[in-house]
Amino acid sequence: MATGNATLPLLPSSDIAVWIIAVSLLVSTVLSILAFLGMAQGIQVRFLRRNIEARLRLLQAYASGARDQAQKYLTSIGVKEPRKLLDIALEYFVIEPVSIEPTDITRRLERLIRTGEERIEKLVEEAAKEVDEVERKIAATLLSIANELNTVYKYVRHLLLWGVKTNNQLVIVQLWMQLPMILRIAKAYHDAAKCIADHKPIGDAAGPLVAYKLMRSLKMVEPPKTIAKDTVYSVHELEGRRVVIVKAKGPGSTVGKPGEAVEKLAQLYRDTLAAIITVDAAQKLEGEDTGAIAEGAGVAMGDPGPEKIRIERVAYRIGVPLYAIVVKMGLEEAIQTMKKEVYEGVEKAVEKVKSLVLEVAKPGQTVIVVGVGNTLGVAQ
Amino acid sequence: MDDTLLAALLLAVACTTAAITVSPLLARKTQKPLTKTVTVLRCPACNYTEKRAYTKGDYVGKQDRECPACKKARLVIEAIYEETKHHKKKPRKTQTPEQ
Numbered sequence: 001m002a003t004g005n006a007t008l009p010l011l012p013s014s015d016i017a018v019w020i021i022a023v024s025l026l027v028s029t030v031l032s033i034l035a036f037l038g039m040a041q042g043i044q045v046r047f048l049r050r051n052i053e054a055r056l057r058l059l060q061a062y063a064s065g066a067r068d069q070a071q072k073y074l075t076s077i078g079v080k081e082p083r084k085l086l087d088i089a090l091e092y093f094v095i096e097p098v099s100i101e102p103t104d105i106t107r108r109l110e111r112l113i114r115t116g117e118e119r120i121e122k123l124v125e126e127a128a129k130e131v132d133e134v135e136r137k138i139a140a141t142l143l144s145i146a147n148e149l150n151t152v153y154k155y156v157r158h159l160l161l162w163g164v165k166t167n168n169q170l171v172i173v174q175l176w177m178q179l180p181m182i183l184r185i186a187k188a189y190h191d192a193a194k195c196i197a198d199h200k201p202i203g204d205a206a207g208p209l210v211a212y213k214l215m216r217s218l219k220m221v222e223p224p225k226t227i228a229k230d231t232v233y234s235v236h237e238l239e240g241r242r243v244v245i246v247k248a249k250g251p252g253s254t255v256g257k258p259g260e261a262v263e264k265l266a267q268l269y270r271d272t273l274a275a276i277i278t279v280d281a282a283q284k285l286e287g288e289d290t291g292a293i294a295e296g297a298g299v300a301m302g303d304p305g306p307e308k309i310r311i312e313r314v315a316y317r318i319g320v321p322l323y324a325i326v327v328k329m330g331l332e333e334a335i336q337t338m339k340k341e342v343y344e345g346v347e348k349a350v351e352k353v354k355s356l357v358l359e360v361a362k363p364g365q366t367v368i369v370v371g372v373g374n375t376l377g378v379a380q
Numbered sequence: 381m382d383d384t385l386l387a388a389l390l391l392a393v394a395c396t397t398a399a400i401t402v403s404p405l406l407a408r409k410t411q412k413p414l415t416k417t418v419t420v421l422r423c424p425a426c427n428y429t430e431k432r433a434y435t436k437g438d439y440v441g442k443q444d445r446e447c448p449a450c451k452k453a454r455l456v457i458e459a460i461y462e463e464t465k466h467h468k469k470k471p472r473k474t475q476t477p478e479q
Binding site: 016017018020021024198199200201209212216250251336337338339340342343377378379380 | 383384386387390391415417434436437438439440441442459460461462463464
């Protein structure tokens, strides 16, 4: 039997080398045959399933974390049976309106969205009667976050189980590919629940903060008044121009009804109305700077449609231009505590709105400025 | 080719594959930056500004304590935002060009 190797002393003798080669060839031949029989895909799917299951546990942790956060908050504001409220809110759903007949679809959608919102708000109000509006709005927002995360967790679980049950490899592979993005969004919502429970302004408050700063920096003609549900407006003056500022009523967690408010105000000031300017947070593209501002045309608003279309319709009816100013930020930045860069963007947007008002309106004319977004932590 | 050399080659391929598979698991995770939420207060009478740590119940527009500078008005919360403090990078022994 050969012992050692003169040129490569650490390597095995030639007999062992022959065995290694033989075993390697045998293993590779067997694996090749199994690959032709579909074993490779089977093994791959098994690995992907394990990976999805691990991430699903993370999603479950996010969902239960948001639920615990909501329960803790409800208990802290004096709700005696938070579990009862959570059981309804977590499983609450809204059915989409019929879309094959598009007539009045936005109005029907608006009715459904409002029904859902009002139902949850009513449940919170009944459970915590002596609590102020700010706390109630925050509780309702935490419940809706818990609802979203619960829905995402259950839907991902459904896809996994359904894919396994029907042995559908395509569903499992697609789910595995989409999960990193789903997890990123779920984590952002999970982290947002803590910011909201702490009453901190979030990135989406950029619009209402611009409105607040304009209200404080321009000469006041009429103090803030309620114009629609959770929505206020005040009248100001800028070098002879009338500036009507609209925002959600703060400092509670609400976006208000800016569409309804603008519709009413546009009718009220229709004879002198020169423009409608909307300011909102907008999702930046990867590579863009957080807090950068941009100007454009249209209604800057992230709602599903009903509020936005009201502003578009009234602007078309009266014949006034629609200007939009956006403060750019990432998805996570929009729903978590406002970053310094976003605040700096807000300051730039305030100056931009002022210069735009002076450009588009002559002295004696009116401009409606709407600060769109969740006004948590921002008063008027 | 000599049998011993071929076996060495196969072992080298196996070791390289194992190293490539394991290396992402051993990669160092980047540290999260430190964040702190601050409240900025301003006096509407004398423009005195002050920055302090955020406390629950603060909101933009809220009137806070009396202005310590002019004592004519109460400080108003002007901003609440999160500041980020990045970790200082440890100097490396061998410098690599920045990407």
